[in-house]
Amino acid sequence: MSMQAALPxxxxxxxxxxxxxxxxxxxxxxxxxxxxxxxxQNIIILYSMxxxxxxxxxxxxxxxxxxxxxxxxxxxxxSLLALQIIAPAVxxxxxxxxxxxxxxxxxxxxxYGFVLLGRIVASLLLALIMVxxxxxxxxxxxxxxxxxxxxxxxxxxxxLQLIPVFQREVGIIMSAQKSRGMKGSGFSAVLPSFVPVFVxxxxxVQQLSISLESRGFGSNGIKxxxxxxxxxxxxxxxxxxxxxxxAYLSTISIMRGTWSLATEITFSPLFVLVTFLVAxxxxxxxxxxxVLFSFKK
Amino acid sequence: xxxxxxxxxxxKSRINRNNLPTTLIVTLIPVCVALNIVGGYIASALRLxxxxxxxxxxISAIVLGPWWGALVGVLTNGGSALxxxxxxxxxxxxxxxxxxxxxxxxxxxxxxxxxPRFFLLNVIVAVACTIVAAPIIVLVFGGATGNGADAxxxxxxxxxxxxxxxxxxxxxxxxxxxKIIGGFVALAIIEALPKSLTANIDIVKATPLKGIxxxxxxxxxxxxxxxIFLAINAGSGA
Numbered sequence: 001m002s003m004q005a006a007l008p009x010x011x012x013x014x015x016x017x018x019x020x021x022x023x024x025x026x027x028x029x030x031x032x033x034x035x036x037x038x039x040x041q042n043i044i045i046l047y048s049m050x051x052x053x054x055x056x057x058x059x060x061x062x063x064x065x066x067x068x069x070x071x072x073x074x075x076x077x078x079s080l081l082a083l084q085i086i087a088p089a090v091x092x093x094x095x096x097x098x099x100x101x102x103x104x105x106x107x108x109x110x111x112y113g114f115v116l117l118g119r120i121v122a123s124l125l126l127a128l129i130m131v132x133x134x135x136x137x138x139x140x141x142x143x144x145x146x147x148x149x150x151x152x153x154x155x156x157x158x159x160l161q162l163i164p165v166f167q168r169e170v171g172i173i174m175s176a177q178k179s180r181g182m183k184g185s186g187f188s189a190v191l192p193s194f195v196p197v198f199v200x201x202x203x204x205v206q207q208l209s210i211s212l213e214s215r216g217f218g219s220n221g222i223k224x225x226x227x228x229x230x231x232x233x234x235x236x237x238x239x240x241x242x243x244x245x246x247a248y249l250s251t252i253s254i255m256r257g258t259w260s261l262a263t264e265i266t267f268s269p270l271f272v273l274v275t276f277l278v279a280x281x282x283x284x285x286x287x288x289x290x291v292l293f294s295f296k297k
Numbered sequence: 298x299x300x301x302x303x304x305x306x307x308x309k310s311r312i313n314r315n316n317l318p319t320t321l322i323v324t325l326i327p328v329c330v331a332l333n334i335v336g337g338y339i340a341s342a343l344r345l346x347x348x349x350x351x352x353x354x355x356i357s358a359i360v361l362g363p364w365w366g367a368l369v370g371v372l373t374n375g376g377s378a379l380x381x382x383x384x385x386x387x388x389x390x391x392x393x394x395x396x397x398x399x400x401x402x403x404x405x406x407x408x409x410x411x412x413p414r415f416f417l418l419n420v421i422v423a424v425a426c427t428i429v430a431a432p433i434i435v436l437v438f439g440g441a442t443g444n445g446a447d448a449x450x451x452x453x454x455x456x457x458x459x460x461x462x463x464x465x466x467x468x469x470x471x472x473x474x475x476k477i478i479g480g481f482v483a484l485a486i487i488e489a490l491p492k493s494l495t496a497n498i499d500i501v502k503a504t505p506l507k508g509i510x511x512x513x514x515x516x517x518x519x520x521x522x523x524x525i526f527l528a529i530n531a532g533s534g535a
Contacts, residue, residue, distance in 0.1 A: 034383050076443030083440045083451060087460040103455055116439040124382035131379055155327045159376045162331035170339055185344040187510055193339055194352065194482050199489045201328050209321040217320050287445050
């Protein structure tokens with residue numbers, strides 16, 4: 001069993017202007033995006049944020065992997081829109097715009113569904129661009145500069161290194177167990193596949209622990225890093241612009257009570273019906289495809 | 298390039314309350330975090346209808362202690378955020394709740410002494426995780442999770458249940474199956490770990506999964522009947 005493609009998100013090497021920006025400046029933008037996305041219900045702002053993130057992708061040369069990574073939004077996005085149209089997560093009263101059999105379709109749900117989707121899309125796209133254009137070591141060196149405890153930094157860095165190692169290990173163990181006659185799917189395969197992977201990984205940790213001990217892990221003194229991350233004036237400018245834009249828009253949104261345009265934007269019954277049908281069909285197709293694919297495998 | 302860190306004065310306490318060296322804990326935690334993330338992929342590779350992405354949390358909470366388990370939970374969602382975006386971050390709270398219940402349940406409340414008690418602990422973990430997860434799913438994802446359980450949520454909505462109730466009803470079913478099976482897989486793994494790690498834990502020996510799966514199926518069907526009944530009642534009352 002190959003699990004190489006299970007985690008497609010990783011750094012895409014390059015020398016674009018986005019790659020060269022200091023990780024902290026990028027982090028400021030990502031955090032700012034999340035803060036702004038969750039403090040506003042203005043879909044113009046939310047989808048402008050997503051469009052801006054999409055514009056950065058070709059500059060960074062990561063358009064294809066970004067779109068591939070964003071595919072994870074298809075099932076959750078379609079399901080989210082369909083559920084919101086039949087049961088909006090906003091206070092009543094709701095406006096019924098159409099009826100589909102026993103289901104009432106609500107106009108309020110369309111707007112709020114697009115708000116929720118916009119939040120997720122905008123935050124995810126920019127976060128993925130940051131991950132794809134930042135060397136993990138540079139990110140952790142930057143965390144260290146922010147006075148994040150180096151033990152915590154070490155744990156997070158080691159986690160990211162271990163994931164592909166364990167994925168390879170899973171492939172090897174599953175192949176070995178299958179050659180011994182283990183079923184490749186179902187609950188009967190749970191213990192023969194999980195136990196060797198987990199126990200093997202935890203037992204090997206003891207070696208690593210001794211290695212860390214011998215290198216003086218936990219000792220006092222200044223910690224140094226092989227990779228050096230420097231902050232140029234342009235990085236400061238980018239970071240400060242990010243903070244100012246986010247602070248300005250978030251403040252206005254909060255002052256205007258999330259700045260929702262739900263009353264200004266109305267959706268025609270046909271649009272609501274088509275959106276619901278497309279979202280529900282897309283979700284059904286995704287679920288059906290997953291089921292068929294698992295049987296085919 | 299700078300040289301590697303040079304050892305100076307050693308840390309004041311290199312051995313913690315678990316009688317395990319700090320370096321061992323520092324390395325065990327990322328392993329449990331990575332195993333949480335990889336566990337989800339093994340489950341999907343085995344085409345299981347459950348996630349099994351909290352087994353690392355359960356192992357660390359039981360073997361190292363509840364708060365180490367909570368750290369594993371936070372780092373799991375922190376690591377996932379670096380891989381697949383920041384929207385998974387709020388679910389760290391679910392992982393933390395699971396870790397605290399597994400940790401205190403086995404280590405302080407002695408709920409790991411017999412199979413029925415451990416089973417009950419996993420049921421409690423499942424219910425608590427759903428109570429925490431349902432509002433997050435509604436607030437962040439509008440009730441959607443992107444998997445087949447959403448069809449169930451839609452069905453509950455169609456019969457008149459409200460959104461939070463529908464998400465809770467569909468989530469409790471997957472959560473029960475996930476946490477009970479995950480808990481017993483963790484039990485099997487803990488039994489296979491070196492004795493130096495598990496010597497101080499009062500926990501029952503692992504049992505074959507077949508009986509547990511039958512019990513899980515019974516519980517899930519029972520809960521399904523209850524939630525359908527509640528949804529229909531809510532629908533006729535609305």
